[in-house]
Amino acid sequence: MSVKKLFTVLMMAPFIALAAGQAMAKEKIRVGIAVSWPGYAFWKLIEKHDLAPDYELEITIFEDPIQGHNLLAAGQLDIYGSTLDYIPVAIEQGFSVVNVAYTNPSYGVDQVVLSPGIKASDLKGKKVAAPEAFIGHLQVGMWLDMNGLAPSDVSWVNLNADEGVGPMISGDIAAAYMYEPWTSKLMESVKGVQIVADTSQDAFKKTGIFGDSIYMHKDFIKNNRKAAVALLKARWDALQIWHDKTEETNKFFAEYLQWPVEDIPYVMGTNGKYFLGGIYMFDFDEAAQFCGVLDGEPPFGKHAGFEDAVKLTNEWWVKLGIMKKMQDPKAGIDCSLMGDLVKQGYRQSFAARE
8 A cells, every 4th residue: 555545544544433433323212113003103214214313213113002101111112102092091100201292183093893783782791892091992982982881881802903803703702993904804804894983073083082192201301302302303304204205105104014005095095194084194283283382273182182182081091990080181291392393493284285
């Protein structure tokens, strides 16, 4: 090697080392996802597009939502994507976690189905499937109440939608909580299956309690607020990518979740905003309005409706025997991170594409 080349290599070495050190210095953020679900896949999209360049995301999908909540409570996760309905339970258990944002209401994707020929009045003493202490348990309980049935009138079986398809086909259960693509698979297999309730109906939609949200451990927020705010912003930056390039992003979600690509639009739609029978994606402004940190009315629930939604959920958990008493909803909500983004001038508002 010539002296000139050697000199060049020596001069470049500190910069190479610095770059390597910077790459190694990325802080790891532990993210959990409640189930294999398109609405939670935005965390993987953040990673794909490097929307949080200072952080390395360690993403884990849990098919048992409660397992993920327990790991978050134990401090083994920093962020967890799950449904809003667990907030009161976490408060009662004294878990050091809070919900920091409401990401998307259910717009019909969550459903109650009955076996062929079964009516609500036939359900006394029969098996009814729903995941305990999760969104399906809440919805089925509310639907039973609307039809004059108490939780004790039926025999509950703790099954999620994917687990309930087989027993519904075999006739072992009379009613179940379902969502796409499992509803379609069930209806293809069993003629006469009845969808008797879904979350696009006002009785469910206007409550604001059926939807997905973001949980964080309190220590993560306290010790690394900068990262917490940055990851929250990145999640809505990822949503913008989905809105602008919906078909391409839906394909990415299918690949990541190992879903058939044609099933993703049954949940997310193709217009970059919502799908009736699926979910409705809150842009940042709508989520901030639901939190009460930005003026305006969100399309589901009401301005600052987060606390009311948690309170109503708590009431139903008491009725269903999951909780013993009412808790202060403020103890499980921290909208200050969304407020930080609002103060920084972050805004995002978009409608469905034509």
